[in-house]
Amino acid sequence: xxQGTILLDELDGAFDLQSTVESGQSYLWDRTDDKMYTTxxxxxxxxxxxxxxxxxxGVSDEQAVVRVRQVDDALQWESTTDAxxxxxxxxxxxxxxxxxxxxxxxxxxxxxxxxxYSGMRLVRDPVFPCLVSFICSxxxxxxxxxxxxxxxxxxxxxxxxxxxxxxxxxxxxxxxAERTEAELRDLSLGYRAPYVQRTxxxxxxxxxxPREAVDLSYESARDHLTQFxxxxxxxxxxxxxxxxxxxxxxxxxxWIQTAIAxxxxxxxxxxxxxxxxxxxxxxxxxxAGYAQTYVFHYLRNGGN
DNA sequence: ATCCAGGATGTAT
DNA sequence: ATACATCATGGA
Numbered sequence: 001x002x003q004g005t006i007l008l009d010e011l012d013g014a015f016d017l018q019s020t021v022e023s024g025q026s027y028l029w030d031r032t033d034d035k036m037y038t039t040x041x042x043x044x045x046x047x048x049x050x051x052x053x054x055x056x057x058g059v060s061d062e063q064a065v066v067r068v069r070q071v072d073d074a075l076q077w078e079s080t081t082d083a084x085x086x087x088x089x090x091x092x093x094x095x096x097x098x099x100x101x102x103x104x105x106x107x108x109x110x111x112x113x114x115x116x117y118s119g120m121r122l123v124r125d126p127v128f129p130c131l132v133s134f135i136c137s138x139x140x141x142x143x144x145x146x147x148x149x150x151x152x153x154x155x156x157x158x159x160x161x162x163x164x165x166x167x168x169x170x171x172x173x174x175x176x177a178e179r180t181e182a183e184l185r186d187l188s189l190g191y192r193a194p195y196v197q198r199t200x201x202x203x204x205x206x207x208x209x210p211r212e213a214v215d216l217s218y219e220s221a222r223d224h225l226t227q228f229x230x231x232x233x234x235x236x237x238x239x240x241x242x243x244x245x246x247x248x249x250x251x252x253x254x255w256i257q258t259a260i261a262x263x264x265x266x267x268x269x270x271x272x273x274x275x276x277x278x279x280x281x282x283x284x285x286x287x288a289g290y291a292q293t294y295v296f297h298y299l300r301n302g303g304n
Numbered sequence: 305a306t307c308c309a310g311g312a313t314g315t316a317t
Numbered sequence: 318a319t320a321c322a323t324c325a326t327g328g329a
Contacts, residue, residue: 138311190325253310
């Protein structure tokens with residue numbers, strides 16, 4: 001086992017681990033005390049978060065188990081390999097959060113959200129797990145979305161031994177494409193089961209590749225992703241924002257539509273595409289997705 | 305019991 | 318393009 005520490009005061013801006021991994025962006029981390037999404041209380045320096053990371057081009061060649069916790073101004077990690085670059089990638093420690101907040105237009109709602117969850121960053125999830133997570137997210141609560149991804153990994157993902165325990169990687173497109181709709185329904189994916197199976201098949205066979213979106217302009221990238229079954233504009237925006245490095249993407253979910261009605265009524269342009277353009281401009285353009293994620297997390301936890 | 309959750313799809317207009 | 322019903326599941 002390798003281990004180390006990342007000093008957070010060397011970052012550009014603050015960092016808060018709990019809000020970053022428990023704000024409904026990523027469903028790929030597990031809290032070792034098994035209280036993920038069950039409490040908003042501080043982890044008290046005792047709870048670790050862990051995940052199995054697939055190989056990431058330019059970052060890590062091998063699949064890795066990574067375990068991390070925040071203690072004051074440090075991030076402690078344990079892993080099958082050196083996890084500094086992996087954590088920097090997954091948790092966007094390379095973002096200049098100070099500059100991002102400064103570049104976001106000030107308004108009462110955004111001020112409260114940024115204040116309340118200071119240090120929350122976007123995640124940069126591996127794309128296939130992210131895609132499946134948000135296909136599963138349709139009409140579903142965040143704690144249940146997380147449970148679905150855990151069941152998928154436990155049932156169909158590779159087993160990896162680390163520190164005396166067995167971990168499960170998220171299944172590959174091939175591994176999920178081989179499952180039947182009925183098998184996925186047995187994991188309580190409901191009507192999303194065929195969406196996941198067919199999307200996995202599209203990727204496994206080479207019919208389509210979500211990574212092709214990264215070379216496109218934002219709206220073209222969103223259109224590209226909607227070719228996958230179970231992926232409309234909203235899910236596509238989530239994948240662009242939480243995996244494919246499009247921080248301008250603003251997923252128009254139920255919470256943001258409520259925020260638009262209550263705080264930015266002029267941004268309601270009727271349809272998804274034009275409303276998306278309006279709220280994206282309202283939130284400052286380039287990093288509008290950061291503002292969206294703060295507002296989502298803030299409202300979902302009782303803010304107004 | 306009834307409602308609702310980070311919506312998408314197929315069909316009709 | 319837009320409006321509508323329909324799609325599973327489980328917790329409140």
